[in-house]
Amino acid sequence: MKRLILNLFEMNCVSHITHGLWRLPDNNRERFNDIEYWTELAQLLEEGGFDAVFLADVVGTYDTFRGSAATAIRQGLQIPNNDPASVVPAMAAVTKHLGFGITFSTTYEPPFAWARRISTLDHLTKGRVGWNIVTSYLPNAARNFGHEGEVDHDTRFAIADEYLDVLYKLWEGSWDDDAVVADREGNVFADPGKIRPIHHNGKWFSVEGPHLPSPSRQRTPVLFTATASAAGTAFAGKHAEVVFTGGPTVDGLQRTIAGIREAAVAAGREADDVRFITMAGVVVAPTEAEARAKLARYQEFANAEGYLAHASLPWDPTALPPSALLKDVANGSGRVGRFRTFDPEQTVGEFLAGFGDLSRQPLLAVGDPEQVADEIERWLDEVGIDGINLLQYHSHDTARDFIELVVPVLRARGRLRTEYDERETLRERIFGAGDRLPERHFGARYRGGAHLPATGISDPTVKEDA
Incomplete structure (x- = not known):
């Protein structure tokens, strides 16, 4: 029986995905600057048996809609926005088992620094970190790092592929397992002969090393990617261990899953x-009627403008007559920003009604605990997913409701663990096959210094035997 991988979807900001809902009574979103927000959340998730908290991130503002970042700023839409990795040590300090999926882009910051940062976090958490590999899509992000415009999509993935190659060399090949000897009597902490530079010289990066x-x-954190594109599918097939994906329909999601599995075999x-x-919405209460009322309450606060800005819509439907047909007023691409296509026969009014409609989430469960558990089991067995990033409507009530009402049912059905394994890392928890990358993964090819040009660091104080 397939066990659910259960993560909470989070971001170090006010309005992450559910725009406008930060205004809900007793919502804690505006406390994201406080360390207590993160420590309270981490303890709650660990008490509820969550596998990880998945931390999203962007490194720019959403400024395409209306040609300005003003809408995003007014809405608190991922701005202000703090570094996701910085809250991990605080959460790790008050937990022993909760994992952390940290989003970081390969496009704008050098690999050597990131390799060091996440290795440090893996040490501090005793192996509880994963990395959500992204390539950054916002034009403002490109300009923030000295580019005139957005780096081409497929070029970003080519950069990412070499970025990962550098990281594997540092994480897997630069140090032998027994390089740290901690010899007090001989005053040798680490053996230079078991540590090597990587001497990577590629198209995009030049890194000497050692790590x-x-x-x-x-060594290598659990590798997440978030993708559905052709270039992203090939990249995921080679590198990803967990893919965070979705789409407007279940059929599209299933096609993406099948394509990435084929790409993995090809690699x-x-x-x-x-x-x-995939992202999933759960609104649960003791009775279905109460759950429906709760969703209706959430809907009252949802704001369409935030969703329009988040979609990077290049035209403004709010400025158009509601009765106009999209085919007569929209741009000719047939796309709604980054997220989906539109029906050209729809009216502007019908189109706008879909933005901020919380019931249009492809994977949505609303009801009593048994009904929600039934739906989650259907996602696992019929849709074919392995886990969810639980969408938050209310912090921390969304997580608390799930833990108090749904977790006991899923545990009784064998879909969630009843306790943590004291010894496991995040990779062991997800795959049950050890702490390290499997041998067939591309990154494992550098183990023990294989496929690297350098041997261990020479030590001039050690004389060779005559």
């Missing part, structure tokens, strides 16, 4: 080497 941290428990891996998680 500065010693090997952490996982020399097994189809089941990749797990799939």
Whole structure:
């Protein structure tokens, strides 16, 4: 029986995905600057048996809609926005088991610094970190890092592929497992002969090495990607262990899953080497009527403008007559910003009604605990996902409702663990096959210094035998 991978979807900001809902009574979203927000949340999730908190991120503002970032700023739409990695040590300090999926882009910051940062986090958490690999899509993000415009989509993935190659060399190949000897009597902490530079010289990066941290428990963090594109599918097939994906329809989601499994096999891996998680909405209460009323209450606060800005819509339907047909007034691309296509026969009014409609979430469960558990089991068995990033409507009530009402039912049905394994890392928890990348993964090819040009660092104080 397939067990649910259960993550909470979070971001270090006020309005992450559910725009306008930060205004709900007793919502805690505006406390995101406070360390207590994160420590309270981490303890709650661990008490509820969550696998991880998945931390989203962007490095720019949403300024395409109306040609300005003003809408996003008014809405608190991912601005202000703090570094996701910085809250992990605080959450790790008050938990022992909760994992952390950290979003970080390969496009604008050098790989050597990121390799060091996440190895440090893997040490501090005793192997509880994963990395959500993204390439950054916002034009403002490109301009923030010295580019005139957005880096081409497929070029970003080419950069990401080499970025990962550098990281594998640092994480997997730069230090031998037994390089740290901690010899007090001989005054030798680490053996230079078991540590090597990587001497990477590629199209995008030049990195000498060696990696500065010693090997952490996982060495390579659990590798997440978020993708559905052709270039992203090939990238995920080669690199990803967990894919965060979605789409407007279940059929589209299933096609994406099948395509990535095929890409994994083409990359020399097994189809089941990749797990799939998707964003899911759960509104639960003791009775279905109460759950429906709760969703209706949430809907009252949802704001369409936030969703329009989040979609980077390049035209403004709010300025158009509601009766106008989209085919007569929209741009000719047939797309709604980044997210989906539109029906050209729809009216502007019908189109706008879909933005901020919380019931249009492809994976949505609303009802009493048994009904919600039934739907989640259907997602696992019929849709074919392996887990969810639980969408938050209210912080921290969404998580608390799920823990108090749904978790006991899923545990009774064998879909969630009843306790944590004291010894496991995040990778072991997800796959049950050890702390390290499997041998068939591309990153494992550098273990022990294989496929690297350098041997261990020479030590001039050690004389060779005559």
